[in-house]
Amino acid sequence: MTDVINTREIVLAVLNEVLEEDKYSHIVLREVLEKYQYLEKRDRSFITRVAEGTLENLIEMDYIISQFSSVKVSRMKPAIRNILRMSVYQLKYMDSVPDSAVCNEGVKLAQRKGFFNLKGFVNGVLRSVARNLDKVKYPDPKEMPVPYLSVTYSMPEWILNRWLRLYDFETVETICKGIHKDHVTTVRCNLNKASKKDIMESLRNQGVTVTEHPYLDYALNLFDYNYLKALDAFRNGWIQVQDVSSMLVAEVAAPKWGDYCIDVCAAPGGKSLHLADKLEGSGFVEARDITESKVKLMQDNIERTALINMNAVVADATVFLPASEEKADILLADVPCSGLGVIGRKPDIRYKMTEKKQEDIVKLQRQILDTVWKYVKVGGTLVYSTCTIGAEENQYNLKWFLDNYPFKLESIDPYLPEELQGKTTRAGYLQLLPGIHESDGFFLARLKRVSE
Template identity: 25%
Template sequence: MRLHRNLVFAVIDGLYEIFNEEGYADKVVQKLLKRDKRWGSRDRSFIAETVYEIVRWKRLYAEIAEVKEPYSRENLWRIFAVWATLRGISLPDWKQIVPTPTRRIKGRFDELNKIRKFRESIPDWLDELGEQELKKNWDKEINALNQQAPVILRTNTLKISRNKLRSVLEDEHIDTEFIKGYPNALQLTERANVFSTQAFKDGLFEVQDASSQLVADFLDVQPGQRVIDTCAGAGGKTLHLSAILQNKGQIIAMDIYANKLKELKRRARRAGAHNIEPRVIESTKDIKKLYAKADRVLIDAPCSGLGVLSRNPDAKWKLQPEFIHNIKQTQAEILERYSKMVKPGGKLVYATCSILPSENQDQVNTFLSKEIGQDFTFIKDKKILSHQSGYDGFYMALLERKTN
């Protein structure tokens, strides 16, 4: 592979922003890709994939390069040289690239590969927490979460069948395959920009990981019901619920962030989902008004996001132990408060994209032991680990409110 100066400079600029200026990798990459209109799809792929790779393996590469944060541009060039050397890419004779001791880099890599926190490139505290909570599964799980996530589409069954969508995408030169056990999912056989397709503009699909696609089905909704999605965000699961309801009944999509609900409105228009009513949560009154009013309630709770590290590798470096401690308190409060919206005989799903039992089954068990939890019966739960499924780590629990 021949390295092109303008592409590598874009990578260095992106890394500087992510590591030193708190930039989010997805937003930074999005901005970088618009820098030069002359870049083709191969150029853009190089930038996006190289940035994500170096973000993912930051600790390992920095250790080999013998540089410490905050990283100067010179440090970032050294890290880039490690990345290139380990991939067998010949380094050009540019003034930014200091002579690179190839043999020493490879020797150091072999040495550090024996220590999990370096091999999997994670902070010490996260390695300790993962081992404490997942025990013997941690090794395999963190390794799986360091792989590049596949691109999965969810068929919008309000507009098209999965078989028909597959052939429509084929006409646009996007090849996909079915995934066993995921009735609406298509997996790309090769990465491509699906957002530029006519099929996407026509609202025939959404990009949504396979594990996430299981949540709406888990809620057991029936057409005509009133469903509340309490932490709807931009509405990935809300739109799926709308499709299962066949646009019948009502979905109240709630969130504390108005801008996310605005995005949901836009997506709903494209998807042809007409039974969604977005509502911003401005005070506890907005919740209380809906006590005992819903047939189904989805609590897709805010969480550590550790189950989706494969698509958000920069989260490893932004997450802090205090955040996880605080988010658990938030989860407990949300579960207690929002569960009151379920009417007697109705059902509730508590879900997270975390792999930590303390955010998942432990939260559900604690809730069931409280006074409000006495009104609910535990039906079933599903724990999804990335190394077993090949997709995001996820958790979902189904509870039913007693009628007496």
């Protein structure tokens, strides 16, 4: 690498912002990579891998450090704690970096941050870890299944306990493994603008490795690119970054020519853009969200993709808008959620979410549904979705809604690939799980408004 110390200092800054200042990793890392576009690809890859890898394995890193430190991790100076975490991650998971280099650079980084009196402590802990890493004992999966899963996959125990109420141990471990596997960038091809062949050719001409997704023929997986916004296919509006689970929302919504659609919690806007594309210039999609910044992000995408049948507006989904009553042929309610289905892409979510926060989120979800259901015409469609795993925000919310409002579930089998069809999809809903399905964790249901 051209500047080893500098890249490690950047990683430390990312970790400090995420873990000490409570910022979101995907936002911090995106801003950092945009700021350092001029760095070589391998340096940017190093920053991404060490920052994301440390966050993905945070509980395990703290578990290992605690075996060799006389000071509890929670009582360390934040900078020292994060230097040790990122260094232990390199020792355990990055064979390409020599142990001696990891230890030396960790000590130098502590000095650069002004902790000269702690360089001996950092050096001692890291060299002890390097010598004894293979001797660290993990909880036994049979005797201590929850601590085993928690340490091995860096998953808070309260989340695991909730998942274990729904699924057996093997399924939960498969989910955890799925969260930790390398995640690719999935994009949706805008076939109204260019053919799939031309899009793939353009991407490959710029050195991108492209594979087709098994669920939807217009979905592609991208590898080996440096900066997405530099790709011609992106700048031309031919592709939109979107997980295939999110693409399924527009498939299940199944808009007809001329439909009027409202997306009440739309940012960053992928589902709304997809609906507008499916309408092929007809009808209209109103994408709403609560902040100016989110609406501007959606408007930028509308302009990039040159859509004429969509706009983005600021609106609070908890506030009833009389002008929208019974106007929507299709209403998307992709409500705020705990985000536990996208931990693989946003690893710090698991540490920021709590049981109390999740309870508050369920209340907010119900408040939104209680407000927006009236926007749907009789005979119209409401698609409820979240990017999370767990009955509280998904199946329980769905039952509550059906018990209290004039809607019924409709089978979503006609809109899904065969490999996703099953008992629940015939009933009208689907829970996607990392490791089980080729997607993020995601829940969606299709409901039709009936006469009261």
